[in-house]
Amino acid sequence: MALDLSPLHPQVKRCSELYGPNQYPDSAEFIQTVNQHYQLSLEVGLKLLKAMAIALGEEEDFFTNSFSYPISVLRLIHYPAQKEATNGAGAHTDYGCITLLYQDDSGGLQVQNVDGDWIDAVPIAGSLVVNIGDLMQRWTNGIYQSTPHRVTSPISGKTRFSMPFFVEPDFDTPISTLPSCITQQTPKVFEDTFAGEWILSRFEQTYTYRNEIE
Structure with a gap:
């Protein structure tokens, strides 16, 4: 699930692939x-982003200024038990800013x-994992x-549940390397992009069925 917006909302008309109404069970x-969990998770993510901005010497709201209509996503994932150890999810990096797990x-x-x-x-009670x-x-x-x-998928009759919350900014957020992060020793590495453009490009690369022509 993502930010729940009416089909008539301007953001939905601009990018229906990343904005729109959620499809809920009855x-x-x-x-x-889940909506309460989504909102509370977003608030935690914004607090972490403020701390990360301060650590870089930026204004506290440098990152959070770009979260008016975030494309943040909450997923509820069930990994069923397997007879032998396998990758429930192969090696990868997440697309957005940070992930709360x-x-x-x-x-x-x-x-x-x-x-x-x-x-x-190793799971620690009362805590969450934060990925960049x-x-x-x-x-x-x-x-x-x-x-x-x-x-890794669970074995011996066990199942596994996880709830990753992907903290991602507004679709139109320009992602340009911070000048303070560029030095003679560490020149600029990444080309400029936009948050939504980058997320969609990663979807296209990861989920090959999106490129299939019916």
Whole structure:
């Protein structure tokens, strides 16, 4: 689910692929719960972005100024039990700014460290995992590095549930490397883009069925 907007909203008319009404099951309680969770997760994400801006020497609201109509997404994922260990989600990086991950105690998330080793992200009660995504890496010239990660499917009759919240800014947000992140030792690496344009390009590359002609 994403930001719930009427089909008549101007943003939906501009980009119906990333804006629009959510498709809910027939449960008022479920709708209320997930919308509350979406809003609270977004608030947590914005607080983290403020801290990250301050750490870079920018104004506190540098990143959060771009969240009037964010294309942030909440996913509820179920990994069914498998007979043998497999990748429930192959190695990848996330597309947006940061990702907040709520997971149960089954484990399975692995994060790649700077040496290329895969490290188990052991669940810690009362906490969440924070991944840095591609847009943030581009915005900061790699000072904040996008985090490669993967998920192993559970075995022995167990299942795994996770709820990633992808913190992504407005569709029209220009992503241009911060001047403060460019030096003679670290010249600009990434070309300028727009948040929505980048997200859609990643969808096209990742989900090949989108390119199939019926």
